[in-house]
Amino acid sequence: MEQEATLEASGYGQRGPADHKRRQQILQAADEHFRLYGYKKTTLADIAKSIHLSTPYIYKFFESKQAIGEAMCWHCLGAALSQIDESLEQAKSPVEKLRRIFLGLEAITWQILSEQRKIHEMVMVSFEENWESIGRFREGIYEMIRKVIVQGRESGDFERKSPLEETARAIARMTELFYHPTLLDQAGKSQHDEALAVANVAIRSLTA
Numbered sequence: 389m390e391q392e393a394t395l396e397a398s399g400y401g402q403r404g405p406a407d408h409k410r411r412q413q414i415l416q417a418a419d420e421h422f423r424l425y426g427y428k429k430t431t432l433a434d435i436a437k438s439i440h441l442s443t444p445y446i447y448k449f450f451e452s453k454q455a456i457g458e459a460m461c462w463h464c465l466g467a468a469l470s471q472i473d474e475s476l477e478q479a480k481s482p483v484e485k486l487r488r489i490f491l492g493l494e495a496i497t498w499q500i501l502s503e504q505r506k507i508h509e510m511v512m513v514s515f516e517e518n519w520e521s522i523g524r525f526r527e528g529i530y531e532m533i534r535k536v537i538v539q540g541r542e543s544g545d546f547e548r549k550s551p552l553e554e555t556a557r558a559i560a561r562m563t564e565l566f567y568h569p570t571l572l573d574q575a576g577k578s579q580h581d582e583a584l585a586v587a588n589v590a591i592r593s594l595t596a
């Protein structure tokens with residue numbers, strides 16, 4: 389997932405007008421540094437120097453390097469959610485939609501790990517430090533799954549006895565097996581087949 393010309397602000401730890409051109413300039417410079425050198429090795433001074441600004445000036449727009457990282461991370465993860473949501477529009481049934489959520493998360497996050505290692509490392513930091521962007525991402529997955537379960541219950545594909553919120557939360561937790569950066573590192577390979585198998589288990593639990 390390549391970054392777009394305009395990077396969305398996450399809202400966390402940010403100051404000043406959201407559409408200020410300087411904010412975009414800072415985000416673009418940070419994006420380049422994070423991709424080349426990694427989040428941990430990049431300092432605010434590095435970002436400021438690359439665009440001929442002082443470090444104190446950066447603080448007019450962001451409270452910290454983490455605030456910039458939040459914007460980068462949410463741009464990446466938010467794009468993943470949007471991509472999966474778009475794929476759900478092409479699915480013919482709630483059963484297929486649920487499979488697409490599992491498989492989409494696995495495919496996108498594996499692509500980031502294998503093709504954009506430095507971005508993967510930044511996402512790993514965000515999980516380790518429990519950034520706000522991770523909470524938004526998890527909630528986005530939950531809402532997506534909840535919506536599919538509701539559709540399945542209305543169509544008669546899924547049972548209606550299990551508590552909706554509890555069921556959606558449990559299945560959302562199951563998806564984490566295939567997008568958590570630490571687990572991806574440990575696996576060291578695509579887990580498409582595993583994601584499909586777990587998706588099928590979730591589907592069977594909903595159709596029982």
